[in-house]
Amino acid sequence: VSHNNSRPVAVAGGGIGGLACALALARHGFQSVVLEQAPAFGEIGAGLQVAPNALAVLEALGVTDAKMNCLAIDGVEMFDAVTGEKFIDIPCGAEFEERFGNPYAVAHRSDIHGALLRACQSSGLVELRTDSHVAGFEVSNGGVSVKLSSGAIENVAALIGADGINSQIRRAIVGDDEPLCPGAVVYRALIPAADMPREEQKRHPTIWAGPRAHMIYYPIRDQSAFNFAITIMNAELAKRGQGKASREEAIGALKLHHEIPRHLISIPGEFGRYLLRYREPAANWTLGPVTLLGDAAHPMVQYLAQGAAMALEDAICLGECLVESKGNFAEAFESYQTIRIVRSARVQISALMMDKLLHADGVERLVRNSMFMGRTPGEYYDRLSWLYTSPWYVR
Numbered sequence: 001v002s003h004n005n006s007r008p009v010a011v012a013g014g015g016i017g018g019l020a021c022a023l024a025l026a027r028h029g030f031q032s033v034v035l036e037q038a039p040a041f042g043e044i045g046a047g048l049q050v051a052p053n054a055l056a057v058l059e060a061l062g063v064t065d066a067k068m069n070c071l072a073i074d075g076v077e078m079f080d081a082v083t084g085e086k087f088i089d090i091p092c093g094a095e096f097e098e099r100f101g102n103p104y105a106v107a108h109r110s111d112i113h114g115a116l117l118r119a120c121q122s123s124g125l126v127e128l129r130t131d132s133h134v135a136g137f138e139v140s141n142g143g144v145s146v147k148l149s150s151g152a153i154e155n156v157a158a159l160i161g162a163d164g165i166n167s168q169i170r171r172a173i174v175g176d177d178e179p180l181c182p183g184a185v186v187y188r189a190l191i192p193a194a195d196m197p198r199e200e201q202k203r204h205p206t207i208w209a210g211p212r213a214h215m216i217y218y219p220i221r222d223q224s225a226f227n228f229a230i231t232i233m234n235a236e237l238a239k240r241g242q243g244k245a246s247r248e249e250a251i252g253a254l255k256l257h258h259e260i261p262r263h264l265i266s267i268p269g270e271f272g273r274y275l276l277r278y279r280e281p282a283a284n285w286t287l288g289p290v291t292l293l294g295d296a297a298h299p300m301v302q303y304l305a306q307g308a309a310m311a312l313e314d315a316i317c318l319g320e321c322l323v324e325s326k327g328n329f330a331e332a333f334e335s336y337q338t339i340r341i342v343r344s345a346r347v348q349i350s351a352l353m354m355d356k357l358l359h360a361d362g363v364e365r366l367v368r369n370s371m372f373m374g375r376t377p378g379e380y381y382d383r384l385s386w387l388y389t390s391p392w393y394v395r
């Protein structure tokens with residue numbers, strides 16, 4: 001396959017962001033090598049919300065089977081876990097799709113990641129390598145030397161750090177410390193639809209918002225399974241770190257009193273326990289022919305379900321900038337950062353602010369309910385427009 005660059009671009013990390021980036025480059029004739037530290041390409045975790053702006057990127061990248069693996073949902077409902085009243089109801093049917101160009105969808109993470117992987121494998125311009133942990137890099141005249149933990153050196157034209165929240169490459173560019181932990185844990189599980197009460201088998205995400213905790217569940221894979229995530233603000237629990245957690249631990253931790261969430265949490269036999277982590281927006285994430293993408297650049301709390309969507313948008317933007325700069329990597333990365341930094345930082349900041357909405361207590365809770373109750377679909381769409389409307393470079 002002919003290509004524009006004689007030396008490849010190295011992409012550190014083969015998550016959703018790294019693979020989408022390699023594809024976005026290939027789409028414009030740039031060859032890359034994806035260096036993934038794990039022994040195999042894959043995704044951990046189960047469900048992923050795929051908002052219309054994320055679907056638009058998958059479409060633009062031509063990853064049609066990723067879109068086919070998604071389940072379009074018909075709305076989003078949020079309930080007050082103290083009283084049981086519904087205070088948010090956003091229909092996501094035809095009117096939503098017309099407004100944002102795509103439906104709101106949900107999927108199994110591995111179905112999206114797998115579709116991106118297959119597209120990379122068949123592109124002819126992406127070399128995929130496992131067991132390749134990037135330990136550092138040096139910018140030299142006209143390129144980058146990428147150091148692997150094995151001691152091997154890769155001489156490449158440019159380096160894109162898509163190596164997630166603990167990014168090695170970020171360390172050298174941004175130099176901030178460990179990610180911030182606000183003292184919260186997320187219990188996640190996937191359960192077969194057969195184990196889910198009939199009345200909760202809805203074709204949309206349901207959220208129970210309570211004081212210092214919330215629960216979300218939604219169907220995936222033709223509604224054959226439900227993805228569960230329960231976030232609990234509790235510094236003591238957070239000290240336990242990441243790992244497996246028993247049903248008893250989760251039940252003991254969830255202080256929501258409403259009978260529905262209390263019943264639902266007793267369904268999964270076991271949970272995965274994750275720490276909530278994020279970083280403050282960085283003012284710069286680029287150094288000449290080296291830049292960051294996805295969680296490496298702008299890791300956020302998951303409350304807006306937009307981390308993967310932002311990684312996908314980054315990828316397509318970076319590809320467009322490279323075309324614009326006619327293959328000058330440093331120039332392309334500079335304009336990519338300029339274009340992406342405000343939008344991604346706005347999502348990082350907005351996601352943090354969702355804490356108020358999801359975990360309000362006392363009078364704040366009453367204020368929250370009164371603010372949202374009775375909003376029309378059009379009012380919701382107007383407020384979500386900045387987020388779900390695809391930027392111009394997604395095409």
Ligand SMILES: Cc1cc2nc3c(=O)[nH]c(=O)nc-3n(C[C@H](O)[C@H](O)[C@H](O)COP(=O)(O)OP(=O)(O)OC[C@H]3O[C@@H](n4cnc5c(N)ncnc54)[C@H](O)[C@@H]3O)c2cc1C
Binds near residue numbers: 013047
């Ligand atoms: C509980 C939870 C729920 C979420 N829900 C949603 C949602 O519904 N919708 C949504 O859009 N987003 C969601 N997100 C966010 C989303 O998961 C992330 O933003 C997204 O996966 C980031 O992708 P990435 O490719 O940038 O990083 P990652 O997925 O972290 O991938 C990084 C890759 O790099 C590899 N790597 C790391 N270091 C190195 C190294 N030094 N050398 C080589 N390889 C390396 C890793 O092994 C990994 O494969 C959620 C996050 C959480 C925690």
